[in-house]
Amino acid sequence: MEERFDCIIVGGGIAGLSAAMVLARADARFLLLERGEFCGAKNVSGGVLWGTDLARLVPDYWEAEAGFERFVNHRRLTLMDETSAFSVDFKSADFDETPYMGLTVLRARFDEWFASQVQSVIDAGSNAEESLLATDILVEELVQEDGRVVGIRTGDEVFHSNCVILAEGVNNLLTRQIGLEPAHVPADHVAVGVKEVIRFPESSLAERFQLRGLSGLTNEFVGYASRGVEGGGFLYTNRDSVSIGLVLAMKDLREKRQKPYDILNDFKSHPVVADMIEGGEVLEYSAHVVSTGDVTAVPERLYADGVLVAGEAAHLLLNSGKAIQGMDYAMRSGILAAGTVLSARESESFDSGTLAAYQQALDDSYLMRDLRSFHSAVEVFHSETMYKKVPDVLCEFGRQFFGIGNEPTPKARDMMKAAVKQHASMWEMAKLGYKAARSL
Ligand SMILES: Cc1cc2nc3c(=O)[nH]c(=O)nc-3n(C[C@H](O)[C@H](O)[C@H](O)COP(=O)(O)OP(=O)(O)OC[C@H]3O[C@@H](n4cnc5c(N)ncnc54)[C@H](O)[C@@H]3O)c2cc1C
Known part of the structure; x- marks a missing residue:
């Protein structure tokens, strides 16, 4: 008989790996397919993972050699013009407590670590031979029969499952393939994120930013940082580097004929920022599309027969000026999607009527509540x-x-x-x- 998985997850980013962890802990038979060479290879994020959901998935993660860079106990919001910077600064020893409320991460390292945690749960379960995290595999198409999703195709191979979780990120081609999102995403629903990682000797980084142990600083910037284009900048401390970058509205960039990299260079040479990164060595530069955090970009329906959409593939992201919340939203939606698959497995029904419970769970969760309640804050900020x-x-x-x-x-x-x-x-x-x- 042909093999059929309980679930296939497309994408080994935060949403996909979170769903995988829930399925692995429940001993479900699943396949996760990631197109990158390893999980994290294709991902770009500022990035701070907010909230404490990680501790639900990997209890006591801070005790092991975890994949995060630093925990956040110091936050700063800076408003700048061409020469000056006006900051609101908050630091608290209360944020030193575990589980931490914010972690700076470098995705190549974090996602790979997270995948290794999922793998060890799979290995300890009774379906160790039947569940798999597979990398370097591009899912090209969803396979449908009588209007319901029954699996995926990659190259000449087809894999069948009771349900597919689309955790493919913001370039959600498969979500569009099945019509859960229109083929053309409006330009004002997406922004472009550019980022550099700049290295310093660890002791010099600690002195420069007053870091102790693994404590870290996040600094958001508004104003001259984006040189008149809708958006803002960020600087986050990692173990021996900082992530510095900008998130800029695609439509405004086009209309104002500005190039993200030029704006990033100007931002880096602002006197206040230049002092912060003086003497550092640029290790990498990356760019990625990112949702603007507009609740109206979230597709009306995130489920259909045999399929669920999680994370940024569903534009689940909030950018209210205070922080970007895309990774914690990806994590929570991955958890909820996998929970829905497990309930559907019990009732042996994977049709849209059963899978609608996912949308309900999202609606009841902090993320949809915040997305709705801060919709006007997003408008003000933008x-x-x-x-x-x-x-x-x-x-x-x-x-x-x-x-x-x-x-x-x-x-x-x-x-x-x-x-x-x-x-x-x-x-x-x-x-x-x-x-x-x-x-x-
Ligand atoms: C510059 C920048 C800064 C950011 N800063 C922050 C921040 O500070 N805090 C925060 O919370 N969020 C931040 N975000 C947003 C955050 O990165 C995303 O919201 C989050 O990564 C979404 O997670 P995801 O799992 O849904 O998607 P992704 O992390 O994009 O993962 C999707 C995965 O699916 C894979 N994939 C896609 N299509 C296929 C396919 N067909 N077959 C196989 N694999 C496939 C991709 O390779 C990828 O690994 C930032 C984003 C950018 C660009």
Whole structure:
């Protein structure tokens, strides 16, 4: 008889590996197919994995030689103009506690480690011979019979399963193949992320960013960082390097005829940023498409007969200015998708009526709730007033407030009025303040 898996997972990124871990722990028979040479080989992320779901999948991960770089206990949000930077800075010993609320990761290392954890659970189970994580395999097509997905095709080979989890990331060709997303994704639903990894000797990195043990800093940047293009920048500390980069709206880049790499170079040579990365050695440069975090980009239905869509393939990502949350959303949706497959296996039904429970579980989870509730925050963050004028106003104010001379000093209120007048109007600022207060 032809082999039939309980589930085939397409993609060995965070969503796919999280689903695989849940299936492996339940001793299900599954196949995960990843097109990269190894899990993580094709992935780009800033990146901070937020939340504590990893501890659900790999309990006490921090005790082993884990695949993360640093835990986050120090956060900074910087608004910059051409010469200055105004920051809000928060550090807390409460964030030193495990399970950590944020981990900086380099995906090539993290995903490979995560895959090895899944493999060891598979090896310890009774289906060790029948479940497989296979790399270097591109899934070219979903196989359908009578309108339901029954497996996948790669090259000349077809593999059958009761259910397929599409965890293929933002370039979701298979999700489009079965019509769960239109063939052409609107340009304002995607952005481009560019990133460099810059190495420093570990001790110099620790001194430079006041790191202790494996503690780490995340710094988000708004304003001049993106040189007038919708988006923002980031700098995250790894063990002996920093990840520095930008996420820029595709549509705005095109309209303003700007090139991401030129903007990244300008960002790196901003006086404040240049001081942070002085003397480092660029190890790698990468670019990747990323969702903008607009809830309206999430397809209406993330399931059909025999198939579920998880992670960024479903545009599950929030970018509200405070952080990018794509990896934790991928993790949680992978967990929920695998949980739905296990329930469907019990009821021996993999039709859309049964798999609809996945969408319900997503709707009830923090991720869809946050995506909906912060929809207007995303709009505020992506408005020109926010990513351009507010940083200009604050930096102007900062120059006056923190600069001390031999002239009579105006009151802070008057300084702020003057700064607003120079870059925007009171009405514009009041409107933004009102919207921000309501949406955040
Ligand atoms: C520059 C940048 C910075 C970011 N920063 C952050 C951050 O700080 N925090 C955060 O949470 N998120 C961040 N993100 C977003 C985050 O990286 C994604 O949301 C997350 O990786 C999505 O996970 P995923 O598993 O859904 O998809 P992916 O990680 O993209 O994994 C999909 C996998 O599927 C494989 N695949 C695709 N098609 C096929 C196929 N047909 N056959 C076989 N394999 C296939 C791919 O090779 C890939 O390994 C950032 C993204 C970028 C680009």
